[in-house]
Amino acid sequence: MDGKPGLRELKKQRTRAAISDAAITLFLERGFNQVSVAQVAEAAEVSKRTLFAYFPTKEDLVVHRLADHETEAARVVRARPPRTAPLTALREHFLTGLRERDPITGLNDHPQVRRVHRMILDAPSLVARMEGFKTGAERALAEALQETAATPELTARLAAVQIVAVQWALAQDNAERLAYGEPASERYAGAVKDAEHAFALLENGLHHLTPGR
Missing domain, CATH: 1.10.357 (Tetracycline Repressor; domain 2)
Structure with a gap:
């Protein structure tokens, strides 16, 4: 083992980063209170269920x-x-x-x-x-x-x-x-x-x- 994350972990890291980046972009464009979790999920191309698996609350996205x-x-x-x-x-x-x-x-x-x-x-x-x-x-x-x-x-x-x-x-x-x-x-x-x-x-x-x- 070289200590590097496996493919599954790398995929999870990329998904988490993509969701976070999509959320921050939308929040800065429209305002935190004006953006729904569903809109973030759509922008990140994931389901709401997947989003909540990475970020239990909307605030966690920030x-x-x-x-x-x-x-x-x-x-x-x-x-x-x-x-x-x-x-x-x-x-x-x-x-x-x-x-x-x-x-x-x-x-x-x-x-x-x-x-x-x-x-x-x-x-x-x-x-x-x-x-x-x-x-x-x-x-x-x-x-x-x-x-x-x-x-x-x-x-x-x-x-x-x-x-x-x-x-x-x-x-x-x-x-x-x-x-x-x-x-x-x-x-x-x-x-x-x-x-x-x-x-x-x-x-x-x-x-x-x-x-x-």
């Missing part, structure tokens, strides 16, 4: 693209180098995301990324799903802090809530500025400054996550 980010902070904490504080690892990861224009940081002005962001904000059901992602991120991060930093359960939960909230607030600030026309290249320095300030505030309030203090 938010599945962000699903990996739900446990991203937890993965960063678990994969951090030895003797590196969790908050330091998360700060460096966020700054790297800004530098690389990762859409999750809000600092990506590609037209489609901006349109998807606006579409999510305009659909209450998608906003609700994103709040669910936020809750999941908090839970996953709290577990990672308990397991890798010997952080007490309550402390881990409170820290995770603050860290995730800060990351989301920074991303929303960046995305809002870009939505009003500020280029990512011009926003970058300010985004870094804001991130440095935010993580400094977290570190001062969460000093128990920093080794040796």
